[in-house]
Amino acid sequence: MxxxxxxxxxxxxxxxxxxxxxxxxxxxxxxxxxxxxxxxxxxxxxxxxxxxxxxxxxxxxxxxxxxxxxxxxxxxxxxxxxxxxxxxxxxxxxxxxxxxxxxxxxxxxxxxxxxxxxxxxxxxxxxxxxxxxxxxxxxxxxxxxxxxxxxxxxxxxxxxxxxxxxxxxxxxxxxxxxxxxxxxxxxxxxxxxxxxxxxxxxxxxxxxxxxxxxxxxxxxxxxxxxxxxxxxxxxxxxxxxxxxxxxxxxxxxxxxxxxxxxxxxxxxxxxGDDAGLRVPPRLAPTQVVVLPVRDDEKVVATATQIADALKAAGVRATLDARPGLSFGRRVTDWELKGAPVRVEVGPRDLAVGNVTLARRDTGEKITVPLAEAAARVPALLDDVQAGLYQQALALRDSRTADVTSLADAIEAAATGFARLPWRLVGDEGEARLAAESLTVRCIQNADGTLPTGTDDTDDLVCLVARAY
Amino acid sequence: MxxxxxxxxxxxxxxxxxxxxxxxxxxxxxxxxxxxxxxxxxxxxxxxxxxxxxxxxxxxxxxxxxxxxxxxxxxxxxxxxxxxxxxxxxxxxxxxxxxxxxxxxxxxxxxxxxxxxxxxxxxxxxxxxxxxxxxxxxxxxxxxxxxxxxxxxxxxxxxxxxxxxxxxxxxxxxxxxxxxxxxxxxxxxxxxxxxxxxxxxxxxxxxxxxxxxxxxxxxxxxxxxxxxxxxxxxxxxxxxxxxxxxxxxxxxxxxxxxxxxxxxxxxxxxxGDDAGLRVPPRLAPTQVVVLPVRDDEKVVATATQIADALKAAGVRATLDARPGLSFGRRVTDWELKGAPVRVEVGPRDLAVGNVTLARRDTGEKITVPLAEAAARVPALLDDVQAGLYQQALALRDSRTADVTSLADAIEAAATGFARLPWRLVGDEGEARLAAESLTVRCIQNADGTLPTGTDDTDDLVCLVARAY
The missing domain is CATH 3.30.930.10 (Bira Bifunctional Protein; Domain 2)
Structure with missing residues (x-):
C-alpha cells in the first residue's frame, strides 16, 4: 500500500x-x-x-x-x-x-x-x-x-x-x-x-x-x-x-x-514526488541521514562513525538508529521528509567493506568503499541540488507553451503555463481569463527578463496559468 | 547640558x-x-x-x-x-x-x-x-x-x-x-x-x-x-x-x-550609566566603533583600514565617518548606544603614529601605536566584558544586606535586596511585605544555590526587594 x-x-x-x-x-x-x-x-x-x-x-x-x-x-x-x-x-x-x-x-x-x-x-x-x-x-x-x-x-x-x-x-x-x-x-x-x-x-x-x-x-x-x-x-x-x-x-x-x-x-x-518531500541540500535541515540496516553493534558503530565524520566535515548529518523501527520504516520516513542523501550501512555491504549511498532526487543507489563514504557526500549533495533544479526546470519547460491567441492560452493553461504577447490579453483578456479561473501571473520582456517601468509596450509577453 | x-x-x-x-x-x-x-x-x-x-x-x-x-x-x-x-x-x-x-x-x-x-x-x-x-x-x-x-x-x-x-x-x-x-x-x-x-x-x-x-x-x-x-x-x-x-x-x-x-x-x-547604554562585548552588535576625529582624507583612510582589519579578525566593527556630524556628536552617539570600545583616529595622534582606544565601561583611554591597534582590541573586549560583570556584581553585593528580621528586611529593601531566612517570612510575612510594595523575589539555599523541590526547610533563605 x-x-x-x-x-x-x-x-x-x-x-x-x-x-x-x-x-x-x-x-x-x-x-x-x-x-x-x-x-x-x-x-x-x-x-x-x-x-x-x-x-x-x-x-x-x-x-x-x-x-x-x-x-x-x-x-x-x-x-x-x-x-x-x-x-x-x-x-x-x-x-x-x-x-x-x-x-x-x-x-x-x-x-x-x-x-x-x-x-x-x-x-x-x-x-x-x-x-x-x-x-x-x-x-x-x-x-x-x-x-x-x-x-x-x-x-x-x-x-x-x-x-x-x-x-x-x-x-x-x-x-x-x-x-x-x-x-x-x-x-x-x-x-x-x-x-x-x-x-x-x-x-x-x-x-x-x-x-x-x-x-x-x-x-x-x-x-x-x-x-x-x-x-x-x-x-x-x-x-x-x-x-x-x-x-x-x-x-x-x-x-x-x-x-x-x-x-x-x-x-x-x-x-515532492509520490514518496514524499524532496528537500534541496542547501536548504535541508538534515542533508544526510545515516541508517544502520540492522540493530547490530558493529553496524551501528560504523554508522555512528560515518555520521560523526560527516558532521565534522560540516555536513548536516543525522544518525537514525531508532530502536523498534525497522530499516524499511526508517527509509520510508526519511523519504517522506525528503533528506537529500541516505547512507545505508548493512552487514552484507560491510562484510566487503562497502556502504550504500542513495540519492533522494533520482532514487539512484551507489555502493562505495566505507573509507570513501564521507568524502563522496559533498559532491553528491551538489549533484542532488543541481538535479532537483534541473527536474523542476524540465517540468516547467515541458509545461510552458508559447501561444498566439487567448483561446490557445486558455487551453494550454489547463495543464501548465501559457506564454503569449501581453497585447493579446490586456484588461479585457484578463476578464475572460478570470471566467476560466485563470490569471495573468506576470508580464515579462520577451527574453524572460523583468521589465523596468509599467508601460505596456508591444514587445512584452505574459504568463497565464491556474494558480494557488 | x-x-x-x-x-x-x-x-x-x-x-x-x-x-x-x-x-x-x-x-x-x-x-x-x-x-x-x-x-x-x-x-x-x-x-x-x-x-x-x-x-x-x-x-x-x-x-x-x-x-x-x-x-x-x-x-x-x-x-x-x-x-x-x-x-x-x-x-x-x-x-x-x-x-x-x-x-x-x-x-x-x-x-x-x-x-x-x-x-x-x-x-x-x-x-x-x-x-x-x-x-x-x-x-x-x-x-x-x-x-x-x-x-x-x-x-x-x-x-x-x-x-x-x-x-x-x-x-x-x-x-x-x-x-x-x-x-x-x-x-x-x-x-x-x-x-x-x-x-x-x-x-x-x-x-x-x-x-x-x-x-x-x-x-x-x-x-x-x-x-x-x-x-x-x-x-x-x-x-x-x-x-x-x-x-x-x-x-x-x-x-x-x-x-x-x-x-x-x-x-x-x-x-547603563549617565552617558547611556553600556553593552557587553559578547552581545554588542557593534563591538568597536572606529571614529575619524576629522573629515580628513588620511585620517578617514586610516580609520577605514583599522575597521577593515578588525572585521577581518572577526570583530564586529563599524566605521562612523558620517559627514556633517562633529566628532563630539559621534562620540556622544556611540556612548549612548553603548559600544564597548571606541577607536579614535586623530591627526595629532596619527602624526606620531598613534591612535586612541577608549573603553566604554570605565571611560579609560589608552594611546597605542597604530600598528598595534587592531591586535589590542580582542583582549580589551574581554576586559570590558569582565569589567561590566564586576561592576554589576559589586553593585549587587553592596546593595544586598543580610538581615535577621522582617522589619530590617523592609528597611534594607528600600535601596536594594534584603536576604533573610525564609522561615522569618512565610505566607504572613509576604502579606506584610506586599503592603510595603515589596516582594520575595526568590527562595534559595543558604549557599545561594537553587533549591531542589519545594519543601520549606529551615536552611532556606529568601531575597526581598522592590521590583519592576
Whole structure:
C-alpha cells in the first residue's frame, strides 16, 4: 500500500498527505490557523536565515512594529483599506473591557510603519530608510490550505523610503532579483518567472508589483514572493516627507516586499514526488541521514562513525538508529521528509567493506568503499541540488507553451503555463481569463527578463496559468 | 547640558531618555504597544540567537503554534484562566463577520500546545517532547513601560512533556541554570540570583516556578526569565498521557519556561550609566566603533583600514565617518548606544603614529601605536566584558544586606535586596511585605544555590526587594 495518495490521482490530497506524514504541520484549533510542527518549522527557519542574510546584504535592518493597528490607519490609503477590509480580524475587548476604538490585527504593516517612517525621516540624510521585520500577520481565510493560505502566517515584510522614484524602483527590483529570485533558484532549487503584475493584480495601494512565480508539480502557479513600488501613495497618506539638500520639503517614495511560510508549500509542491518531500541540500535541515540496516553493534558503530565524520566535515548529518523501527520504516520516513542523501550501512555491504549511498532526487543507489563514504557526500549533495533544479526546470519547460491567441492560452493553461504577447490579453483578456479561473501571473520582456517601468509596450509577453 | 536625565535625579526618566536617545524603541500607536527600532532590535536579535543555540543544545526543537486560542482552552485549567483573564485581548470579528466563538490572542501558549502535545504523545518513546517557540504574546497592560511591561512583547516559550516528575523537574532546572543563568552571566554580564518563587508568586497553574532575578542600577529587582514545573495540571486538563513500557497509560508531566524582550530593559538598567547604554562585548552588535576625529582624507583612510582589519579578525566593527556630524556628536552617539570600545583616529595622534582606544565601561583611554591597534582590541573586549560583570556584581553585593528580621528586611529593601531566612517570612510575612510594595523575589539555599523541590526547610533563605 502506498504511504501517500499518488500525485496523479489527487494532487491536493497528496499535498495534505505529505504535510501530515512528513509531520510538517497540523490544522490549528481556530478555523484557518496552522500549527507548524518541528520539521516544518526547521524548513522555515532555514529559509528565514538565508533570506535574512540576503536582506541584510541589501542594506536593510530588522525592526519590530506592533501587532495591533488602529482601524483608522488602514483607512488613510483608499485602495489599501478596500483591499484588506474583508480579511481583517478585529479586537474589540482588552483587559476585561470593551475598547474605545477597536484595533485590527495587522494584515500587513504598511500603515503602521508609514506612521513611524514619517517621524524618522527628517532630512535627505535619513534616506533611504531600509527596514524589514519578521512577524506573523492575519488575513481571515474562508478556504484555508496549510502553508498556502492560512488565517495567520509568518513572513518577512520589508518597508523602505527613498528620496525619489527611480531609487525606490531600483530597490524594489533589487529585492525581487537578488533576494527572492536568487534565493529561490540557488537555495530552493526552484526556477521562477520574475515579472510584474498586471494593474488588476497589483498589491492594494501599489503602482507596480513585481512577483516571483513558481510552477508546482501539477502545472499550477504559486506566487512565491512579491516586491511593490508604492509610489508616493503611502508617503502622502502618512506624511512621509523630508528636507532635501535643496532646502525644500519633498514627499518620499516607498516600497514594500514580502515572502512567507507559503514558500514551504511551494517547496513541497515543486519538488515532492509520490514518496514524499524532496528537500534541496542547501536548504535541508538534515542533508544526510545515516541508517544502520540492522540493530547490530558493529553496524551501528560504523554508522555512528560515518555520521560523526560527516558532521565534522560540516555536513548536516543525522544518525537514525531508532530502536523498534525497522530499516524499511526508517527509509520510508526519511523519504517522506525528503533528506537529500541516505547512507545505508548493512552487514552484507560491510562484510566487503562497502556502504550504500542513495540519492533522494533520482532514487539512484551507489555502493562505495566505507573509507570513501564521507568524502563522496559533498559532491553528491551538489549533484542532488543541481538535479532537483534541473527536474523542476524540465517540468516547467515541458509545461510552458508559447501561444498566439487567448483561446490557445486558455487551453494550454489547463495543464501548465501559457506564454503569449501581453497585447493579446490586456484588461479585457484578463476578464475572460478570470471566467476560466485563470490569471495573468506576470508580464515579462520577451527574453524572460523583468521589465523596468509599467508601460505596456508591444514587445512584452505574459504568463497565464491556474494558480494557488 | 547633559544628554540624559541623571540616574540619581530620576531613574525611570533616565531609562526613558536612554531608550529614546539611543533609538531603542518608541511607543506604539495603540496604548501599551511598542515599536522596537533597529538598534533595539539588533540587541534582541543577538539575545535570540544565543538563547536559541542554548535551547537547541538542551535538546529542544522550535515549532510554531497559533496566535489565536479558543477561549474554552484557557478555561480548562482553573488557576491558569484566573491568572490570565484580566489581561486578555479578545477578537470578536473576523473576515467581516462576528465570530461564533470569540478567540483570545495568546497571553502564553500552555493551553494550545497542551492540546497538540496530547495528540503527539502516544507512547513513552515519544517522551520527552521538548518544544520551543519564538513568538509575540499579548497581555493587556494598563501601566506600560517600554521593554519591561508592554501589551505585546516578543519572547521564547518552551513547553515540554516528560514521563515522570523528576525528569520534568530536572529539565526545568536545567533550563533555568544552563540556558538562562549562564546566558545572563556570560553574555549579558549580569549576575542573577536563581531561586524558586514562593507559592504566592508562582506562575498560574505551576507547582514550582524557578526564576532569575537581576538587580537594576537603582537597586530594584527585575525578573529576567522563569522556568516552571507544571506538574500534571496541564497534562490532566489536556489529556497528555502516554502508553508506558509497562503497557499502562500514564499522565505526563509538563514544564514551561520563557524569556522575553524584557531582557533588553534589564540590560539597559543593569549596565547603563549617565552617558547611556553600556553593552557587553559578547552581545554588542557593534563591538568597536572606529571614529575619524576629522573629515580628513588620511585620517578617514586610516580609520577605514583599522575597521577593515578588525572585521577581518572577526570583530564586529563599524566605521562612523558620517559627514556633517562633529566628532563630539559621534562620540556622544556611540556612548549612548553603548559600544564597548571606541577607536579614535586623530591627526595629532596619527602624526606620531598613534591612535586612541577608549573603553566604554570605565571611560579609560589608552594611546597605542597604530600598528598595534587592531591586535589590542580582542583582549580589551574581554576586559570590558569582565569589567561590566564586576561592576554589576559589586553593585549587587553592596546593595544586598543580610538581615535577621522582617522589619530590617523592609528597611534594607528600600535601596536594594534584603536576604533573610525564609522561615522569618512565610505566607504572613509576604502579606506584610506586599503592603510595603515589596516582594520575595526568590527562595534559595543558604549557599545561594537553587533549591531542589519545594519543601520549606529551615536552611532556606529568601531575597526581598522592590521590583519592576
Amino acid at each position: 502506498a504511504v501517500l495518495t499518488l500525485r496523479s490521482d489527487d494532487f491536493p490530497r497528496w499535498y495534505q498527505d505529505v504535510i501530515a506524514k512528513a509531520e510538517l504541520a497540523d490544522n490549528g484549533p481556530v478555523r484557518g490557523s496552522m500549527v507548524i510542527r518541528p520539521y516544518g518549522y526547521s524548513l522555515w527557519e532555514r529559509m528565514q536565515a538565508d533570506v535574512d542574510a540576503r536582506i541584510k546584504a541589501a542594506g536593510a535592518v530588522n525592526a519590530y512594529f506592533p501587532l495591533f493597528i488602529p482601524e483608522s490607519y488602514l483607512r488613510r490609503e483608499a485602495e489599501h483599506v478596500e483591499g484588506f477590509s474583508p480579511e481583517l480580524a478585529v479586537v474589540t475587548h482588552g483587559g476585561g473591557k470593551e475598547l474605545e476604538e477597536p484595533v485590527v490585527v495587522r494584515p500587513t504593516s504598511e500603515t503602521v510603519i508609514g506612521e513611524y517612517m514619517a517621524k524618522w525621516t527628517q532630512s535627505y540624510r535619513d534616506l533611504p530608510l531600509l527596514l524589514n521585520q519578521w512577524a506573523n500577520v492575519v488575513r481571515w481565510e474562508l478556504r484555508p490550505r496549510l502553508f498556502l493560505r492560512t488565517s495567520e502566517f509568518l513572513w518577512q515584510e520589508g518597508h523602505t523610503a527613498h528620496a525619489d522614484g527611480p531609487d525606490a524602483a531600483a530597490y524594489a527590483r533589487r529585492i525581487a532579483l537578488e533576494v527572492y529570485q536568487d534565493f529561490m533558484v540557488s537555495v530552493l532549487a526552484m526556477p521562477v518567472f520574475v515579472g510584474r503584475k498586471t494593474r488588476k493584480e497589483r498589491f492594494a495601494g501599489a503602482i507596480n508589483t513585481l512577483t516571483c512565480e513558481g510552477m508546482m508539480g501539477d502545472g499550477k502557479a504559486l506566487q512565491m514572493a512579491t516586491s511593490h513600488e508604492l509610489g508616493q501613495n503611502f508617503a502622502r497618506a502618512f506624511d512621509i516627507d523630508y528636507l532635501g539638500a535643496d532646502g525644500a520639503r519633498h514627499l518620499a517614495w516607498t516600497t514594500s516586499w514580502g515572502s512567507s511560510t507559503r514558500m514551504v508549500g511551494g517547496l513541497i509542491m515543486a519538488h | 547633559a544628554v540624559l536625565t541623571l540616574r540619581s535625579d530620576d531613574f525611570p526618566r533616565w531609562y526613558q531618555d536612554v531608550i529614546a536617545k539611543a533609538e531603542l524603541a518608541d511607543n506604539g500607536p495603540v496604548r501599551g504597544s511598542m515599536v522596537i527600532r533597529p538598534y533595539g532590535y539588533s540587541l534582541w536579535e543577538r539575545m535570540q540567537a544565543d538563547v536559541d543555540a542554548r535551547i537547541k543544545a538542551a535538546g529542544a526543537v522550535n515549532a510554531y503554534f497559533p496566535l489565536f486560542i479558543p477561549e474554552s482552552y484557557l478555561r480548562r485549567e482553573a488557576e491558569h484562566v484566573e491568572g490570565f483573564s484580566p489581561e486578555l485581548a479578545v477578537v470578536t470579528h473576523g473576515g467581516g463577520k462576528e465570530l461564533e466563538e470569540p478567540v483570545v490572542v495568546r497571553p502564553t501558549s500552555e493551553t494550545v500546545i497542551g492540546e497538540y502535545m496530547a495528540k503527539w504523545t502516544q507512547s513513552y518513546r515519544d517522551l520527552p517532547l521538548l518544544l520551543n517557540q519564538w513568538a509575540n504574546v499579548v497581555r493587556w497592560e494598563l501601566r506600560p513601560r517600554l521593554f519591561l511591561r508592554t501589551s505585546e512583547f516578543l519572547w521564547q516559550e518552551g513547553h515540554t512533556a516528560h514521563a515522570d516528575g523528576p525528569d520534568a523537574a530536572a529539565y526545568a532546572r536545567r533550563i533555568a541554570l544552563e540556558v538562562y543563568q549562564d546566558f545572563m552571566v556570560s553574555v549579558l554580564a549580569m549576575p542573577v540570583f536563581v531561586g524558586r518563587k514562593t507559592r504566592k508568586e508562582r506562575f498560574a497553574g505551576a507547582i514550582n516556578t524557578l526564576t532569575c532575578e537581576g538587580m537594576m542600577g537603582d537597586g530594584k529587582a527585575l525578573q529576567m526569565a522563569t522556568s516552571h514545573e507544571l506538574g500534571q495540571n496541564f497534562a490532566r486538563a489536556f489529556d497528555i498521557d502516554y502508553l508506558g513500557a509497562d503497557g499502562a497509560r500514564h499522565l505526563a508531566w509538563t514544564t514551561s519556561w520563557g524569556s522575553s524582550t524584557r531582557m533588553v530593559g534589564g540590560l539597559i538598567m543593569a549596565h
